[in-house]
Amino acid sequence: MERVKVLIVDDEHDFRQLFIKRFTLRNLDVDGVGSGREALKALDRKEYDVVVLDVRMPGMDGIETLKEIKKHHPSSEVIMLTGHGSVKSGIEGMSHGAFDYVLKPFKIDDLLERILKAHERRVLSRGG
Amino acid sequence: MDSKQYKLLRLKIMGAITAFSLIPLVALGSFMHLQFSQGYRERISHSLQRSVENRKAAIDMFLEENILQLRNMAWTHDFEQMSDQAYLQHVFSTMQSGNKAFIDLGVIDGDGRHAAYVGPYELGDVNYRGQDWFEKTMLKGVYVSDVFMGFRQFPHIILAVMRREGNRYWILRATLDSEVLNALVRNYQTGQRGDAFLVNSAHVLQTSSGLNGAVLGKMDQLAGPSRFTGARVEEHSVHGRTVLYGMAWLNNVDWLLVISEAPGESLSPLFRTQAIVISMVGGGLLLIMAGAAIATRGIVEALARTDRHRAELDARIVQSNKMAALGKMAAGVAHEVNNPLTLIRESAGWIKDLLTEEDPEAIKNYEEIAEAVDKIDQNVERAKGVTHRMLGFARRMEPMQENVDLNQVAKQTMAFLQNEALHRNIELRAELAPDLPHTATDTAQLQQVLLNLLENAIDAVDHNGTVTIRTRTEESGKKIQLSVIDTGKGIPKEMQGRIFDPFFTTKGVGEGTGLGLSISYGIMERLGGGIAVESEEGKGATFTLTLPVC
Numbered sequence: 001m002e003r004v005k006v007l008i009v010d011d012e013h014d015f016r017q018l019f020i021k022r023f024t025l026r027n028l029d030v031d032g033v034g035s036g037r038e039a040l041k042a043l044d045r046k047e048y049d050v051v052v053l054d055v056r057m058p059g060m061d062g063i064e065t066l067k068e069i070k071k072h073h074p075s076s077e078v079i080m081l082t083g084h085g086s087v088k089s090g091i092e093g094m095s096h097g098a099f100d101y102v103l104k105p106f107k108i109d110d111l112l113e114r115i116l117k118a119h120e121r122r123v124l125s126r127g128g
Numbered sequence: 129m130d131s132k133q134y135k136l137l138r139l140k141i142m143g144a145i146t147a148f149s150l151i152p153l154v155a156l157g158s159f160m161h162l163q164f165s166q167g168y169r170e171r172i173s174h175s176l177q178r179s180v181e182n183r184k185a186a187i188d189m190f191l192e193e194n195i196l197q198l199r200n201m202a203w204t205h206d207f208e209q210m211s212d213q214a215y216l217q218h219v220f221s222t223m224q225s226g227n228k229a230f231i232d233l234g235v236i237d238g239d240g241r242h243a244a245y246v247g248p249y250e251l252g253d254v255n256y257r258g259q260d261w262f263e264k265t266m267l268k269g270v271y272v273s274d275v276f277m278g279f280r281q282f283p284h285i286i287l288a289v290m291r292r293e294g295n296r297y298w299i300l301r302a303t304l305d306s307e308v309l310n311a312l313v314r315n316y317q318t319g320q321r322g323d324a325f326l327v328n329s330a331h332v333l334q335t336s337s338g339l340n341g342a343v344l345g346k347m348d349q350l351a352g353p354s355r356f357t358g359a360r361v362e363e364h365s366v367h368g369r370t371v372l373y374g375m376a377w378l379n380n381v382d383w384l385l386v387i388s389e390a391p392g393e394s395l396s397p398l399f400r401t402q403a404i405v406i407s408m409v410g411g412g413l414l415l416i417m418a419g420a421a422i423a424t425r426g427i428v429e430a431l432a433r434t435d436r437h438r439a440e441l442d443a444r445i446v447q448s449n450k451m452a453a454l455g456k457m458a459a460g461v462a463h464e465v466n467n468p469l470t471l472i473r474e475s476a477g478w479i480k481d482l483l484t485e486e487d488p489e490a491i492k493n494y495e496e497i498a499e500a501v502d503k504i505d506q507n508v509e510r511a512k513g514v515t516h517r518m519l520g521f522a523r524r525m526e527p528m529q530e531n532v533d534l535n536q537v538a539k540q541t542m543a544f545l546q547n548e549a550l551h552r553n554i555e556l557r558a559e560l561a562p563d564l565p566h567t568a569t570d571t572a573q574l575q576q577v578l579l580n581l582l583e584n585a586i587d588a589v590d591h592n593g594t595v596t597i598r599t600r601t602e603e604s605g606k607k608i609q610l611s612v613i614d615t616g617k618g619i620p621k622e623m624q625g626r627i628f629d630p631f632f633t634t635k636g637v638g639e640g641t642g643l644g645l646s647i648s649y650g651i652m653e654r655l656g657g658g659i660a661v662e663s664e665e666g667k668g669a670t671f672t673l674t675l676p677v678c
Binding site: 014015018103104105108 | 477478
């Protein structure tokens with residue numbers, strides 16, 4: 001079975017590295033970028049099943065990036081990752097087409113489950 | 129402001145009103161009194177002056193009449209006729225028939241010898257030459273003596289006129305009973321303390337005085353008023369009492385007519401007016417003070433009400449500012465802490481991931497490491513609980529309408545107070561309806577109210593007891609309720625109506641502001657809900673929040 005392709009977008013380098021290591025270990029194909037702009041470039045280069053997107057980033061923030069992604073790559077599923085204020089921004093993200101949201105600090109199995117579900121939906125929607 | 133300051137303010141306002149009303153009142157009263165007393169005194173002294181003038185004229189006239197009569201007698205007869213004893217007797221009878229005051233009549237020649245004498249005394253051979261009255265009569269032609277005893281040993285007056293007949297001088301002399309003067313003066317005497325008398329320039333009484341003694345006594349009170357014309361009224365203090373003296377000098381003789389009045393009697397209408405004025409001023413003062421008291425009470429009470437209202441508003445603003453600031457800070461802290469927490473968790477997770485690839489036998493402390501990593505993960509979870517609760521409170525303070533799960537809010541708020549409750553051995557119980565509909569409300573404000581109720585409940589229980597949160601849907605299905613039930617000492621019936629009042633508190637000074645429930649009440653009303661209390665003394669209390677279902 002083909003590995004699920006995941007793009008992690010977070011401005012914190014250490015976090016990105018740990019994320020990549022841990023999800024690679026769980027048999028996902030993970031790449032990481034540090035900003036919204038880079039994420040859009042990466043999506044142009046390669047097709048990702050799921051984008052895990054931090055809400056609060058310098059420059060282009062999570063919600064803006066989400067809108068751009070949904071505009072240019074509507075088939076990619078997005079999970080919002082929020083350490084910010086409340087669930088509000090997560091919910092706002094969902095209203096703009098995000099698949100789900102996860103609060104920092106998350107449990108790895110919880111996030112893995114959501115990524116797999118998002119992938120499942122993408123496969124279903126493409127197939128259907 | 130505390131009650132002492134309000135009292136002081138009340139006294140100040142009352143004092144000011146009373147003082148400023150008193151000034152015109154007293155001024156008016158004293159002006160009226162002054163005017164009246166001045167007028168009255170003027171009237172009294174005026175009437176006294178007129179009496180003195182009248183009386184003086186009467187006495188003057190009396191003396192003049194007698195002198196005139198004597199003069200007529202002298203001028204219508206010559207010395208030869210008059211020195212005839214029988215003829216003189218005839219003349220004297222004529223005079224006495226018109227005027228009983230004449231006691232005797234004598235004819236004295238230029239050498240002072242009695243030429244003839246008619247009267248009750250044996251004075252026929254007395255020689256008057258060298259005597260004062262004789263000399264004065266010879267000099268002036270007319271003489272009126274002071275009252276004196278003389279040879280006769282009773283008070284009398286001598287009237288004498290001199291006639292010149294060619295080269296001869298002779299004197300017709302009559303004696304008057306001074307009792308006549310007494311009668312003339314006396315009949316004017318008024319009132320019990322009034323007095324009327326004649327006194328000569330040497331302060332010898334010429335008539336008896338009711339207050340100063342018998343005739344020829346010494347009269348010291350009016351120390352030597354020298355001769356003046358017309359009548360004069362003077363006020364003197366005699367034995368600490370004011371006495372009015374009306375005085376006038378007689379024309380023909382150096383006698384002073386004195387009529388005195390004790391104003392105690394004649395001034396009594398004045399004193400009556402004085403008493404009326406004083407009682408009117410006093411009554412006015414009492415009325416003003418009563419009015420001032422009523423007005424001031426109203427003003428100060430209104431002021432206190434406004435102050436209370438403002439303090440309540442201030443306290444609400446302070447409270448909501450405090451909550452807003454706290455919320456902002458909590459949000460900042462929570463966010464900043466969440467990122468490192470994520471890293472810690474991921475790092476620990478990565479260690480755990482790596483451990484799974486190792487041979488447990490090959491690593492000496494494999495178990496210990498795995499356990500420590502689990503501990504890290506568990507504690508990150510705990511810390512996450514804290515930051516997420518902080519974020520729950522970090523909402524902004526403006527009422528927002530969100531879909532809120534009341535059960536969730538209850539759980540979160542209870543978690544906040546778990547430690548405090550444990551510390552006091554209080555069991556926090558949650559009896560939450562599983563199928564509770566959501567409500568549209570502001571979570572942060574609802575949380576504030578709930579927190580306040582729970583804190584109050586824990587305070588009420590103090591130690592060892594339970595605090596229960598129960599949620600349920602009302603039978604109509606349109607409203608949901610949340611009750612906080614404690615096993616504390618309860619609230620007395622008479623206090624239940626007041627516990628939502630601002631500043632009402634049962635706690636000691638410095639422990640409670642008395643605003644918690646008042647603010648909660650305000651919040652619940654703004655949220656379209658309500659808050660109610662049920663309690664029985666000694667059996668705990670139940671506060672129930674009601675919120676509309678969305």
